Amino acid sequence: MGAYLAVSLIGGAMALENRSSLRLMLSQPICSGPIIGLALGSPSDGLLAGLMFQVMFLGYVRLRGGRQPDIPLGGAAAAALYILSLRRLGGAYGGTALFLSLLAGLFVSFGGYLIYRVWERRSWAVQSLAVRYVLEGRYRLAARLHMAGLLFHFAFGFLALILVVPAGVECIAALAVRAGNGWNESIGSMRHALPFIGAGLLARLYIAKDRSFWFGAGFLVTYVLTLFGS
C-alpha cells in the first residue's frame, strides 16, 4: 500500500507541475520515470518505461488550444505499472509487462485529455466566482480561488494513479502469466520498435518546418559512423 501511495503522491505532484504552468519539465515521462523508479527502489526500470513512453511522443508539439494528451500522467502511470507488475511477476515476463504498462499509460493519457477538456470548459465558473468576490471587495479570496485550482490538479493526478495502478498491476500480472513465454519473447522487441514512432513524428515536425537538410545530415552522419564503427 505504501508503494501505491508514494506513486500516487508523485503522480499528483507531476499533474500539478504540468497543469499549473510551473513547467520545470520534471513531469516529462523521461524524468518522472526515474523519479518514480527511485521511489520504488528501481530507477533503471523507471527510466526504461519513462523513456519508452516518451519516445512515442518525441515530435509532439504542445500548442495552446490544441488537443493535448496527458503525456506526463500517462508516463507516470506506465512507469509505476511496469515496475510494480514486474515485481509482482518476480522479474519474469518483462516484455509483456512493458507492453501492457505502456498501453495502460496511453489510456490514462487519453483519460487525462478528456477530463481536462471538461475542466477547461467548467473552470470558467471559478473565474466568475472570483469576479463576484472582487465586486464584493473580497480581493484576497479571489486570489486564493486561483491557487485552489492547484488542489484540483493535484487531486486529479493522485486519484488517477491510486485508482489505476493497483488494479492495473493485478490485470497486467494476470494477463502476462496467461499469455505465457511465447508472447513475452515476441513482444520483448517492442522496445526496439517504439523509437520509430517518435522518429516519424520528429521527421514530420522538422521536414514540415523545412529542416530536412539537417535531419538528413544527422541521419547520414550517424548511420555512416555506426557502419564504420562496427
Next chain:
Amino acid sequence: MQRSYIRHLWRLFFLQSTHNEKTMDGLGFYHVLAPEMRDWARNEEELEEIASRSMGYFNANPILASYILGIVQNMERRRAEGSEPSIERIERMKSTLSAVLSAKGDYFFEVVLIPLGLTIAGIFGMYSSYFGPIIFLVLYNYYHLQARIGGYLTGLRAGEGLGGDLVAQLYKEQGALAGCAAFASGVFAALAVVRAYAFGGFGLAGWGVAAAAGVFLLRRRISVMWSVVFVFIATAIYLLLS
C-alpha cells in the same frame, strides 16, 4: 521590495492554474498582480476597476508572459504615480505583447527547445544513461528560468520602452537551435534503425521504418494521440505474428 518581487515571481509560476476557455489565464493574471493592486488605487472604486480589468482575457505563452506582467506592473505603477500611461495604452500593450510573444515563445520552447532536449535525452536513454534527462532539464530550465525570472525583472525595470525591441532581441539563436534539433532528430532516427537491425535484423528495422512512415502520414489526418495508439497496436500485432 525584495519580498514583493519574490511574491510576484512565485505567483508567476502558477499563472495557468485556472486556465479556461473563455478568459484563458485572466484569473492567473489578476493573481500575479493582486499583492500590489491596493497601492495603485486611490479608493475602493478604483481598486475594483483595476481588479476587474486584470481579470479580462489574457492568452500568452506562460513562460514569456513574465515580460508582459513586468511591463504592465511598471505601467500601472507609473499611472498610480500620476504619470502618462492611460488605461487604454496599458490594455493595448498587454494584448499586443500577448499575441507577439505567444508566437515567439510557442515556437522557441515548444517547437525547438523541448524537442531538442527530449531528443538528446532519448538518445542517451537508448543506452540506459541518466545523463539524458539531466541534460534536458539543464538545457530547458536555463532558458525557462531566465525568461521567467529575468523576463519579469526586465519588464518591471524597463516598462513599455522594452516592447518595441523585445521581440527582435529575444532568442536570436533559435535558428541555430532549430538546426541542432533537426540534426539530433536525424541522429535519433539513425540510431533507432541501427539498434533495431542489430536486435531483430531486417524484419524489425523494416517494420520500424514502415511504422515511422505510418505515423508521418497518419499525423496529416488524425490527432497525435490516435496516430500513436494506432501504430503502437499495429506494431504489437506485427511482433506477435512474426
